Amino acid sequence: MSRIILTxxxxxxxxxxxxxxxxVEEAIEKFGPDQKxxxxxxxxYLPIIWGILGIPVTKLGDMPRVVEYCKNLLPPIPDEKNWLPYLGPGLDAGMATLLSYDMEEALKYLEDPLPYLPLAEDCDDEHLWLGAADDRIxxxxxxxFVDGTAPGFAAIVGAAPDNETAVKIAKELQEKNLYVxxxxxxxxxxMAEQLKEEGVQLxxxxxxxxxxxxxxAAxxxxxxxxxxxxxxxxxxxGDYVKILRYNKNRVFAFVMALGHVTDEWYAAAAGCINWGFPTIADSNIPQILPTGVCTYEHVVSNVPHDQIVSKAIEVRGLKIQVAKVPVPVSYGPAFEGERIGKDAMHVELAGPKAMGVEFCTSAPLDEVQDGKIELVGPDFKDMEEGSRHSLxxxxxVAGRKMQEDFEPILERQIHxxxxxxxxxxxxxQRDIIWLRISKKAMEKGFSAIHFGKILHARFHSEFNNIVDKIQVNIYTEEDKVKLLLDKARTVWKERDERLAGLTDDAVDTFYSCTLCQSFAPNHVCIITPERPGLCGAYNWLDGKAAYEINPTGPNQPVKKGEVVDEKLGKWKGVDEFVYPTSHNTIQSFSAYSIMNDPMTSCGCFECITVVLPxxxxxxxxxxxxxxxxxxxxxFSTLAGTVGGGLQTPGFIGMSKFYIGSKKFIxxxxxxKRIVWMPKALKxxxxxxxVKRSEEIGIPDFYDKIATEEDATTEEEVIEFMNKVGHPALEMEPMM
Amino acid sequence: MAFTPPLEKYAGKIREVVIGKGDKVVKLGGHNAMPGCIFDGDFPNLPKIALEVFDSAPEDWAPEAIKPYEDVVNDPVAWAKKAVDVYNAELVCLHLKSTDPNGENVGADEAAQLAKKVSDSISVPLIVLGSGNAEKDGEVAAKVCEVCAGQNLLVGLAVEDNYKKIGAAAIGYGHCVAAQSPIDVNLAKQLNILLDNLGVPLDKIVMEPSTGALGYGIEYTYSVMERIELAALSQNDDKMQLPIMNIMAVETWKTREAKLDVDAEPTFGDLSKRGILWEAMTAVDLILSGTSLLIMRHPEAVRLTKEIIEELYLGK
Structure with a gap:
């Protein structure tokens, strides 16, 4: 439908x-070309003309050149029948419009009386219109704009249908810290006149x-x-490309068109698209939805007034900041380890004797209402002291960059x-949660709703890059909890299956982790779906999410690239990443070998695997x-020799999960090479x-692994192996 | 056969950062070899030393540290002037310590006015630092930037929690940023990247890697600085090629050795020399670690340090 708009x-x-x-002609006639x-x-100068064209307009005589430029920029009006591609010409037309406006407004400063209140920060009783901001402002x-206190602005043209709506829209934009x-x-x-009538300070x-x-004046x-x-x-x-790109990427502005959209508004809106500023309209005009110049949609229309602000924020890709967690109790990491004994407890939720479920899921943006918190069932204050309830x-959540794979990561943070x-x-977590609320918290007015407030604020502040909207439902009513629990269990099963099905071969990108370079300067972890970080704390999905959340952080995507050795697990892309990142110390990594270029360790490994020759x-x-x-x-002696980013064939540090991986060495x-493990670990x-034993076709393999009760020296291990018939005895030599 | 000394050629070079404006300008960095290795490369700018000035009279200083400033401790402007006119400071570092919200909690406006007064009354460039409270420092530094617009001060400390506030104001009003990271080479780099992404030009940033005093963690500072310099020079890591500064006097003068009376610890020797030597020794260590800017306190310690700098770099 963009043809109608752009025409x-x-x-x-x-x-x-x-x-x-x-x-311009008339002004030159009246004041002469040398008029400043x-x-x-x-x-x-005239900022659009100066910024886009690099022409400093200081006197009337400088303007005809710019007028000429605008005329050349104007495309022919598209033919009703045989129209040509239109977006490019439409943007040119918009640019010509804005360049012309720049001159039209400058001419106003020659008028007497001046229609604006120059150099003023605020309106006074007689003067409503401020005109151009000076450099100081x-x-x-x-x-x-740069530090994020005000992420951008809403350029509003027109007026709301009534004063009340105008005030509501203005308030809502102010709450989002935007300029209007x-x-x-x-x-x-x-709209400014509407606000003034209502006594709003402007x-x-x-x-x-x-x-x-x-x-x-826009x-x-x-x-x-x-x-x-x-x-x-x-x-x-004059470097117009950079000016426009800067605005698209950094100035979160949009046009809000309130009222009948005239040709002139269309022209100005087309101009704004050049800057990456989309238009959100309350009237029923055609839309331009495909992404192109703007980050997301270009023109979105027919938006009801009570949704227009949140729609605009979504379309422009603006991130919401919640500065403080709004709860009546103290909030911070210091309270993480806090215990609440039976005497201090007001109420117990979930736990072993009641139902509990914590579930995070994502939905399309228009199905989630940001900040909505709903409680079904009694609030804590209505629960009898010392009682137990299901929860x-x-x-x-919803977000432009949200992926289903991130759901479990977000869910884990609820704790x-x-x-x-x-x-x-x-x-x-999941269905094994157990909560207690203290009497003290109740005295301060803590409510179930505050769970929602906490989650809303924290998800926004921690996962800003992937989450745009957060809605929380809290259930304390038994059957509602049951319903959610059933639904969650189905999803968890699917999630676990998907995670189990995620293999190294199925992805083209691994993730790095250099978190530990603070103490092991040359160590790099390469995290693959089948080999999590050696600390056991970061799996492949974590790495992926961490990168989305913090693109400059320690988890970077590593393209596998060309296969160097499939069996060893060597890829060109991995080696090319590891070499500079290990500060030119490690030339090559094998993901699947303990003997040939094994991965290095920082020192945080959950386990160490050692070859017994x-x-x-x-x-x-x-x-x-x-x-x-x-x-x-x-272990502690071994740890001293394995850590520190050294590559030592015969030794690797790794996560417990990796033992059960099909790619384990x-x-x-x-x-089948495993011959010994401490009893507790086993x-x-x-x-x-046991599952892996069955998979490799030796169901009793579990019993063939010796522990410290069977053997503490290599000789004793061999003795044990002979006794149980360990398959490693028949395998080709390791070294 | 004649002996040819082996030379180490580096791929990278530290950016030159200019602090101040007009005829009061100091340049930092610009070198392309490891500290003191004048045979390996060029050192267009020797390490510089700033003398510190506090916005309120210090209460717990060692008597030896107070002595040179006894007559000016209650007047930061006079203090700064004395540092320049009497003790020939190359730069002045104003600590806005009383802005600490847990202390006097002086407002950002008042603090910024003082910074401007000090800047206007001295003939050398000014460094302005806050109280160490990240949130308040952001607010104060932003105001300092606005009030001292165009003077190209070095303002800080920008840390991960406030870098946007300080960085934005520094860009808008034309200043340099002192960026502090908690003694970690990757975190130092990350903060540089964050400031760069914000739009602060990399030649307007000086890194503070967190400084420990002699006997109190200086070896960690040494390691981190050495690794930053190696990343910058050997690996040509663009985001690490920034000069390093060390806020060291505050650390040095709070050590036991600098403050404890000889009666309490007879083996420590003369207190009047001890603090000065402790400061000078710390300074020399930091020069060998690769610093470009030291924030120092005692004029005598500065004199000793300068002697070493000249000996090391100019062969005097």
Whole structure:
């Protein structure tokens, strides 16, 4: 449908350019070509013309050149029948419009009386229209754009259907810390006038800035944005590509069209698209939805007034900041380990004797209402002291960059987020949660709703890059909890299956982890789906999410690239990443071998695997073990030689999960090589080990692994192996 | 055969950062070899030393540290002037310590006005640091940037929690940023990247890697600085090629050795020399670690340090 819009825009731009050309002519006739033209106190001349074209307009005589440029930029009005591709010409028409507006508004500063209140920060009783901001205001306010205190602005043209709606929209935008720039009129009324009638204070101080009643006055918003790019982005005047890109990527602005959209509005809106600013309209006009110049959609229309602000924020890709967690109790990591005994407890939720469920899921953006928190069932204050209740927490998130794979990662955070509240004890996750609320917290007015408030605030602040909207439902009513529990269990099963099915071969990207370079400077972890980080704390999905959340952080994507050796698990892309990242110390990594270029360790490994050459197999010892091992060293002695980013064939540090992986030293014979483990570890991992034993076709393999009770030296291990008929004895030599 | 000394050629070079404006300008960095290795490369700018000034009279200083400033401790402007006119400071570092919200909690406006007064009354560039409270420092530094617009001060400390506030104001009003990271080479790099992404030009940032005093963790500082320099020079890591500064006097003068009376610890020797030597020794260690800017306190310690700098770099 963009043909209709852009045809109108092009039509409008023709009218505007011609009108301004005439005005410039008349002004030169009246004042002469040497008459100075300038906006108040600025070093940026007419900012759009200076920024985009690099032409410093200082006098009327400089304008005809720009008028000529605009005329050349104007595309022909598209034919009704045989129309050509239109987006490019439409954008040109928009640019010509804005360049013309820049001159039209500058000419106003020659008028007597001046229609604006120059150099003022705020409106006074007689003067509503402020016109162009001077450099002093631009710098002060521009700083807020860069540091994020004010992420951007809403350029509003027209007026709301009534004063009440105008006030509501303005308030809502203020709450999101956005500036509101107002210009133009709808049926002779501008939104600023509506706000003034309602006694709202206007000016830069309240971030509600009335520029002017003509549509051309909207140019002061664009002039402001263009100057910000030059002042804060260090962009040189005339480097239009960088000016436009800076605005698209950093200035979160959008146009809000309230009222009937004229050709002139279309033309101006097309101009704004060049800056990456989309238009959100309340009227029923055609839309331009495909992503292209703007981050997401270009024109979204027919948006109801109660949704227009949140829609605009979504379309522009603006991130919401929640500065403080709004709860009546103290909140911070200090309260994470807090215990709440029976006497201090007001109520117990979930736990072993009641139902509990904590579930995070994602939904399309238009199905989630940000900040909505709903409680079904009694609140804590209505629960009898010392009683026990079931609890269900459903967190529904939505985001442009949200992926289903991130759901479990977000879900796992619920524990930490809730536990940070003073007077809340939280244990476990999924359906094994157990909570207590203290009497003290109740005295301060803690409510079930605050669970929602905490989660809403923390998800926004921690997962800003992937989550745009968060809605929380809390259930304390038995049957509702049951319903959620059933649903969650189905999803968890699917998730677990998907995770189990995720293999190294199925992905083309691994993730790095250099978190530990602070103490092991040359160590790099490469995390693959089948080989998590050696600390056991980061799996492949964590790495993926961590990268989305913090693109400059320690987890970076590593493209596998060309296969160097499939069996060893060597890829060109991995080696090319590891070499510089290990500060030119490690040339190559094998993902699946302990003998050939094994992966290095920082020192955080859950277990160490060591080759026992005579036994022709490997032993595994974990961090909790204190016993002597068949290689002649205890865990702590081994740890001293394996860590620090050194590549030592025959030794690897790894996670417990990796033992059960099909890729566990698969290049060297795999799982069948395991000959010894501490008893405690073996029992802890029993399910996993038995499952793998069955998979390799030796169901009793679990019993063939010796423990410290069977053997403490390599000789004794071999003796044990002979006794049980360990398969490693028959395998080809390891070294 | 004649002996040819082996030379180490480095791929990278530290950016030159200019602090100050007009005729009061100090340049930092610009070198392309490891500290003191004048045979390996060029050192266009020797390490510089700033003298510190506090916005309120210090209460717990060693008597020896107070002595040179006794007559000016209640007047930061006079203090700064004395540091420059009498003790020839190359730069002045104003600590806005009383802005600490857990202390006097002086407002950002008042603090910024003081910074401007000090800057206007001295003939050398000014460094302005806050109280160490990240949130308040952000607010104070932003105001300092605004009030001292265009003077190209070095303002800080920018840390991960406030870098946006300080960085944005520094860009907008034309200043350099002192960026502090908690003694970790990757975190130092990350903060540089964050500031860079924000739009702060990399030649307007000086790194503070967290400084420990002699006997109190200086070996950690040494390691981190050495690794930063190696990353910058050997590996040509663009995001690490920034000069390093060390806020060292505050650390040095709070050690036992600098403060404890000889009666309490007879083996320590003369207190009047001890603090000065402790500061000078710390300074020399940091020069060998690769610093470009030291924030120091005692004029005598500065004199000793300068002697070493000249000997090391100019062969005097």
């Amino acid at each position: 109108a825009a092009i039509r409008g731009s023709h009218a505007i350019v011609n009108r301004v050309a005439k005005k 033209v300038e906006l108040p106190n600025t070093g940026y 631009m710098r002060k306010r521009g700083v807020e 720039f107002m210009a133009s009129d709808h049926n002779g009324v501008n 000016g830069w101080t309240t971030r509600l800035v009335p520029f002017g009643k003509d549509t051309s 140019i002061h918003a664009m002039g402001f944005a263009t100057r910000v790019a030059m002042a804060f982005g260090g962009v040189k005047p 269900g927490i459903l967190v529904t 930490h987020f809730l536990n940070w509240a003073e007077g809340v004890l939280h244990i476990g 005579m036994a022709n197999g490997v032993m595994i010892v974990d961090r909790d073990s204190t016993c002597m091992t068949p290689c002649g060293m205890t 698969s290049a060297d014979g795999g799982f 029992e802890q991992l029993k399910d996993m080990l």
